Amino acid sequence: MITSSFTAPEEREKLFRAKKSLTILLTSISSDSHTWNLVFLQLLMEFYGHNVINLGCCVPDEEILDKCKMRKPDLVVVSTVNGHGYIEGNRLIKSIKNDTELRNIPIVIGGKIGIDGTNNNKHFSELMRSGFNAVFDDSGGITEFQKYITGLQTAISSNKRLGFSRG
Template identity: 25%
Template structure:
């Protein structure tokens, strides 16, 4: 029960954008020997999801979202650095590969993707962030040029989701589908959408993106051995 209370307070710290309280909870979790990754996902991550819901329903302004997102980013960076500290030889996060990120053409939303980029970097991935409003053709061109392992695209508007589908089509037409693993994200995206367009993975938030990227790298290794 104590652990669940810790998670509740962690969620509240993110919703309230209270960075001092959030960092205090990380220290408390360490003293209680609570799994920090679980704290990140079930506590702080739950707060991050609540922020998204409040923003979507108009209960949170953009400045408030930006400020809270920065707190979440700092909390995530801190926890992942602790998990990936040099003295932990059995650390879950290890150098895995290169991820190319971009918000698709027609979409200027960049906050969520920026947090994902930071989280992946802290977790040990090399990240190439192309920014926002990036055409599918440019995404493919940069992926080939940089020989990345994973392509991650974000679409925050229903009207721009088609660009994610367009990228999958371009990969097939160029004979490059087997060369890259793809993952999608953004408010209107779902696991069903990812499956429908042929993407290899979907992540709901920055924390889950690390798990998905790690999973996709393992799948790619299996694919290359066939």
């Protein structure tokens, strides 16, 4: 018998599904042509009952901004595998946070943030200062990302019940 300190899958699923499902806009950075990461994240988030708008790979910044304005997601998830997340993520987040219509949308980035291997963590604080709500390194697994989404669900569900809005 295998034991774990993690919540059983059935219980975890109940926790996720008991809260408001989120509308999540999923994208990559403009130079990243990888798709397997996007497919995995889409399937994971849909498994937990979220509505996922997957823009795919190599998405120009302007298209991401336009889709955010059109779809008004609860969360934007930027996934990158090519190691340019630090450079292009900074450019993207500055564009989003400079747009008064979009600046309050939570946005996270994860994956291979840079090409410095174990030294990639040096980029995390700058990405956070630039406006990302969270940065997830590819070496950290998916648990912290799942915790972030659960926390966001709780916050949004609480605010909706109290009559508040995100914006």
